[in-house]
Amino acid sequence: MVNAGVTFRSLPLRVQFRPMTHGKGFGFWHLISEGNVEEDRTPDLRRCERIRWVAWVIRNSETNPDVLWWENKRQHNIHIVLWFRGENFVVILAKRHDYYLLKSAYNLKPHRVHSFEKEWKQYWGKG
Numbered sequence: 001m002v003n004a005g006v007t008f009r010s011l012p013l014r015v016q017f018r019p020m021t022h023g024k025g026f027g028f029w030h031l032i033s034e035g036n037v038e039e040d041r042t043p044d045l046r047r048c049e050r051i052r053w054v055a056w057v058i059r060n061s062e063t064n065p066d067v068l069w070w071e072n073k074r075q076h077n078i079h080i081v082l083w084f085r086g087e088n089f090v091v092i093l094a095k096r097h098d099y100y101l102l103k104s105a106y107n108l109k110p111h112r113v114h115s116f117e118k119e120w121k122q123y124w125g126k127g
Contacts, residue, residue, distance in 0.1 A: 008061065014096075014101050031051060032051060047107075050089060050107070057084045058091060067083065068082075068085060069083070079103065080100065083120070087107075088113065090116075091105045
């Protein structure tokens with residue numbers, strides 16, 4: 001993923017390396033673990049199984065009708081939400097000046113599907 005040449009909307013994707021976490025780059029560790037407190041996150045086998053989906057979702061976000069995307073604001077950051085509906089898998093990118101930073105990727109919990117649909121429709125003026 002790090003050297004895969006992945007881009008979104010013609011800008012490169014980057015992954016945060018520091019601080020090192022459990023001997024892994026920060027961004028990678030975040031993608032394969034779960035928990036609310038960064039220092040206490042534990043490996044999640046479901047996330048590990050889907051690590052290769054991250055690049056696929058990003059690469060197919062503008063051409064596959066089953067991948068929905070929109071922007072949202074979290075605090076002072078603009079995030080891009082990429083939602084692969086067929087598998088309820090989500091990739092979050094942070095918009096930077098000349099690149100996108102990979103923030104997270106996870107399986108969407110069933111109780112959050114409605115709020116994701118609502119946010120997507122609101123962004124694109126479909127609801």
